[in-house]
Amino acid sequence: MVSKVTNIHVTGEAASQITIGRGLFSAVPEALGELVKKVLIIHTGSGAKQATALREQLQEAGYQALLAEVPDAENAKRIEVAAFCWQILGQTDFTRSDAIIGLGGGAVTDLAGFVGGCWLRGVKVVLIPTSVLGMVDAAIGGKTGINSAEGKNLIGVFAAPSRVLCDFETLQTLPRNEILAGFAEVVKCGFIAEPEILEILERDVAVASNPNSAEFQRLVELAVDVKAQVVSADFRDSSQREILNYGHTLGHAIEHSERYQWRHGVAVAIGMVYAAELGRLAGNLSERVVDRHRSILESLELPLSYSAARWEGLLSIMQRDKKTRAGMLRFVVLDDIAKPRILAGADHTLLRFAYDEISR
Template sequence: MGTESHGASREGRGEAPTRIRVTGAGEYEISVGRGLLGEVAAELGDRVNKVLIVHTPTVGRLADELRTELQRHYAQVLLAEVPDAEAAKRVEVAAFCWQILGQADFTRSDAIVGLGGGAVTDLAGFVAATWLRGVKLVQMPTTVLGMVDAAVGGKTGINTAEGKNLVGSFYAPHAVICDTDLLRTLPKNEILAGFAEVAKYGFIAEPEILDTIERDVDRATDPTTPEFLRLVELSIGVKARVVSEDFREGGLREILNYGHTLGHAIEHAERYQWRHGVAISIGMMYAAELGRMAGALSDAAVERHRRVLSLLGLPLSYPAERWPGLLATMQRDKKARAGMLRFIVLDEIAKPRVLAGVDESVLQFAYQEIAA
């Protein structure tokens, strides 16, 4: 599918990172490995004059470290501290970043670095895409979710009161740097929530991911193990292949939305106070039940969803009485077309497809199967 991978990294610092190339509209490389902080300047290059690091309070010390490193190379390195999680993805926060860029006279020869979780990389990408209609962007995700999902693929966006990611753009980064050393201090529940997206790649394309989780979930989710690094690389590889073929979500890229139609509605219902992966876990369980009702997915495959997500400590159900509100939110979802809801379902593990125009009674019946 138009990606390349070269240079293996398995144990310790000093080894060459794995390089995964995204091709198609806007080519760039994703570096995956350990001890990669020094890669940022190498990726930005010597033609950049000023750099803005967009980061959250939780990675403030890392932002200071990166700033010190970059000050050796560039005339001015500024920090923009933004709120944690989905609170960062508001137009007011984007405007705060634009203000910094304007006051510092950032030009098209300058650059932005997104340092943080998926919400920060979404925000930093949106700011980079919109400032002067596009400046150089390097993403350095610091969470599992950011590495395997948000920072890869060029989707940027902010949320509105009406829904998640309704305002945004497709904007390819110059590079993505995934340093798994940065995950070692993450709380375990943060890692497990991010693994919902890792499991998603297993369900839609790479059963090896599911096998590894089922074989030893503790090693699979431990950032210090080769198994963990392997699963991150596999996950990024799936996304890179898909977005190389379909940058603007005209077809194939839709498969990456497995579990996301209901999952995003749950996030909206919870006022974005839930971790993304927690909501997506329930969304995937719902998609599995919908796939079974569509007459394709086997009982064993649905049960495998339940087993894998349970091993990761992720939820499988949501209150029954919330269905009307969830349905209304899904109907406003950007994945709907002409008012027709579209879901990604599986015919079997690693065989996804689009299911559209499903009768609301079937959608509700599937929801009853996961309702608490």
């Protein structure tokens, strides 16, 4: 069992502390601070037991703790759900000295950050991600948002959490396929910035993806550190932070096409293979690195292809991607491992050729 606790800091405008380890619920009062009196814990039905235990702990510590149960996965990221949370805050007289806790996967932490960032133009938010995706990506960096009929995460605010607690004990009941789906974001960090991630996965993927192993904790720490460094340098996504969207342009379009019934990591895995093929066709990425994408993602039981018939619809959705500028599609591609760059304005024929390499 992993027992050590690691702290990683995001600096600058997005200043926050990410704590990684086990048994971290005991650190919640310290994370909230002495000024907080009321706490709203936003959680899903599957996390109700953990949320109830946390509420009881906070009440014993003298806080007024309330629960807000929201739908699972992307169904939580709707304006109606955010409005439900705001209604609770208003009816219970939440002030700027009170706090919100997001306890759940990436969708819950996105929602909680958005709710907290908008209420009174910003209240304290503490995030406790209970999925691999949440720990290494969604809960870190202050990008919050909800979905709309037009696309994913098009409505949101930049609102950094004051603290993120990544407690591996919350992963013990997580289904194996959920853990593997979350590893797509870990792999992404390996390809854009940290080759050690890829090496650990290639040595023994079963051990590396076991939440009780030292290798698992090392991978989470490496992925969190990658994101923390990027966000510290570019909180508002004006330049360097775009590299964190490797695989996401097509990935988000697939999620939209599947009406958000697919897990984020599953769609991003396909998106990374596409980005690798695009980098090969449009630049310097070697066939060897493209093959490495395929072998690592396949070892994690993640998909590598998507329907050939969906291309035109996906292209239309990608035109609304947040990275698009003046109607010009922009993709994160690689020239080599840890050498990402932006490919802007690629010819649609080239985009289609890359898609042909991953379609079925």
